[in-house]
Amino acid sequence: MRADTTTLIMIGYQNDYFAKDGILRSVIESDADRVLANTLDTLHALQHTKVLMVSTPILFTDDYHELIEPVGILAAIKESGAFKKNSTGSQTIVELAKFGEHIIEVPGKRGLNAFAQTDLEQVLRENHIEDVVLAGVVTSICIDSTARAAHERGFRVHVLADVTAGRTDMEQQFYCDEIFPLYANVMNHQAFISKVT
Incomplete structure (x- = not known):
């Protein structure tokens, strides 16, 4: 690497997940502070x-007309009024x-996969990227889909186990132990830092 x-x-990495009063804070409540601390440690390094x-923020219009019969977390986002x-x-x-300026924002994400309906792949190709390292939330949904x-x-593909969060500790552990290794390398943020600095 x-x-x-x-x-x-x-x-x-938006207020509806990470702010103390975020609409969806409860989804990642147990791990939000850990993920944020490890993210900042990584960014500083x-x-x-x-x-x-x-950064790939998710954004919706006021009436969520982009979502056609949403289910699961997308339904929860619409019902709660998150990410408007x-x-x-x-x-x-x-x-x-x-x-x-150290972080490029790639807009357009309106679903689970950060590549869908965005210029993310184009940005990566233009920068000759070979290794994709993922951080953020939610492990079983957007992280898995994008990975x-x-x-x-x-x-x-590499997933940072201590810079991602699932809805539960059990879910996080299961994905890092059983799912991600099928197609990605799982590591902690310190191991990642040591490889690129």
């Missing part, structure tokens, strides 16, 4: 490297915003 051909893709840091464009809850958390999509597009 080389810094100049590696990207860190961050999913879900990477900000002066050639690792491409990307221009709302406080949809904004990138201030902790990430502090890194400013599989990256694998299917020919990227080497």
